[in-house]
Amino acid sequence: MIDELVKKIQEKDAPVVIGLDPMLSYIPEHIVDEAVREKGETLEAAAEAVWQFNKAIVDATCDLVPAVKPQIAMYEQFGVPGMAVFARTVEYCGEKGLTVIGDIKRGDIGSTSAAYAAGHIGTVKVGGRVLRGFREDFVTVNPYLGTDGVKPFADVCAQEGKGIFVLVKTSNPSSGEFQDRLIDGKPLYEHVAEKVNEWGEGCVGACGYSAVGAVVGATYPQQGRVLRALMPKAYILVPGYGAQGGKGKDLIHFFNKDGLGAIVNSSRGIIAAYKQEQYAKFGAGHFAEAARQAALDMIEDIRNARK
C-alpha cells in the first residue's frame, strides 16, 4: 500500500491529501436543508448531508490528489448513521482510486489494538467467512501505550499490505505539553520517532519507505526537519497546512531529497474553501468547484516551495 501511495503521489505530482472532516457548519445550507426535508431533524439527515457534501468534493477533486483522509470523529458524532456514512465515504473514495487514510487515532492494549486493526485495515472472521468492518488503506495510531498498543497495527499492515501513521508530533497548540518534554536530553517525540523506525522495520516497500509512517504537524517546521532526518524510511503525514497556519515554505524540510517522504493534509482549507474570501466568488452553490480550485492552489504552493 505504501508503494501504491507513492506511485499515485508521483503520477499526480501532488503530495497532498484532502481531509474529509465535514463539520455541519462547513456544509452549504441548501444541502443540509434538503437532507432535513427528506429525513427530518435527525442524525440520519446530518449523515445524509455529510454524504452529499463528501461525494461532491470527492467527484470534483479525485483526479488531482492521491489520497483523502476522513476524520472519523466528524462522522462518529452523528452516532450509527454517521458511522454508516464514514464507511460509505471510505468505500466510495476507494472506488474512485483514492488511497484512504482513516484518521482514527486509535491505540489501546494489545488485544484491543488488534481489534481496531482488524476492523479498519484488516479482516474479521464470522463462521467460515472473512469480512471487513471498515475498509481504509491506512489509519493513524496513538503511541501512548507503547509497543504493544502499536505492534498489532503493524502486524496487520504486514499481512494485508496496509499502512499506519503513528502520532509523533501533532499539529495542535498544546502538543508540546507532553510531546516536547525532555527525556535523557531528547524530547519525547524523538523517542517515539525511534520506535516508529523499529515498528516499521518489517514492512519496508519496494519504494524504500515503510508501511509504518508518522504524523508530524506542519505547524512545527523545525521539529519536522529533525524528525525527517531521524526517520528516513517513514512517510510523514503532515496535518496543519492552511487553516491551522502551516504554509508551503514551512513544508520543504518534511521531504527527503528524493522529493518524496511527506504527504500534506488540508481539510477545512479545501472542503470549506467557498467560505474563504479568496474563493467566495464560487458561492455556496459551487462549493465543490471552490474545493477543486483550493486543491489546485495548494498543489501549486507545495510544488513551488519544493523547487
Next chain:
Amino acid sequence: MIDELVKKIQEKDAPVVIGLDPMLSYIPEHIVDEAVREKGETLEAAAEAVWQFNKAIVDATCDLVPAVKPQIAMYEQFGVPGMAVFARTVEYCGEKGLTVIGDIKRGDIGSTSAAYAAGHIGTVKVGGRVLRGFREDFVTVNPYLGTDGVKPFADVCAQEGKGIFVLVKTSNPSSGEFQDRLIDGKPLYEHVAEKVNEWGEGCVGACGYSAVGAVVGATYPQQGRVLRALMPKAYILVPGYGAQGGKGKDLIHFFNKDGLGAIVNSSRGIIAAYKQEQYAKFGAGHFAEAARQAALDMIEDIRNARK
C-alpha cells in the same frame, strides 16, 4: 454523574465495573450459531451474537455492580452493525440503571476532540433539534495531545454532568515505554496526573470527587499508590484485574481513606468466566450465571482486601 456513580458504588458496596468486551471467541457457540443461522456469516450475525451475549450478562449482573465498561473496539471491528450494537448496549445498560463508561480512548486536536465529546457524552444539533449520537455517561480519553485534546471533553462534562477517565498509567506490559520515562526527575505519568488535577478543577461534585478521573492499571500497584496520593480528587478507573494479572490485595492503595476513589474493571474474568476451570461447572449453556458468580467473587475479593 460522578456523584451518581459514587452513590451507586456505595449502595451496592461494590467498586466494580464489568468490562463488556465481547470478543467472538468468548461467546458460547450456541449463540453464534443461532445468529449465523438467522443472518448468515455476516457482520450482522457477529453483532447479533454480541448483543445476545451482552444482554444475558447484563441481565444476570446488573443488580450487583454500579457500572459497565463496553470496549468500543470489540464492536467497531464489526463495522457499522457492530457500532449499532455498541449503541444498543449502551442504551440497554442505561435503562438497567447502570453507569456506562465507554472505553473509547479518543483524543485529538481541539475541534476534533470536541466532536468526539459531543458524539459520546454530549449533544449535536441538527436544524433546531438537539440529539445524541451515543449515550455513555463517562468515556476514557488519551492525553498524548495535551490540554487542547482533553479540555473539550472536560467542558462537555461540566455542561452535561458527564465524566471522563484520562489514561495516566495503562495496564499493558509496554505501558512503561513512554509513560515511565523520567522528565525533570518524575515519570511522564506523574506529569499527566498533575494535568488531570488541573483539567478536573472545574467539575468537582458534591461527593468531593471530580468528573475528570484517571486510568491506572491494577498491574502497577506501586504506581497506583503514588498516583492515588497525587490526584486526591480523581476517581481512578483500574483495569487489569483478573485476567491481566491484578489481584484484590494489589488494589488497596488505589482507594482513598474514605473507602472511595477507585472503581476496578474486570472484563474477560467475568464475561468469559464459564471458560475458566473455576467456573467450568456452569457450562456454556449457563455462561451468564457463571458471570454472576465471578462478579460476586470479585466483589468479595475486593471487600476482603479493603478490610
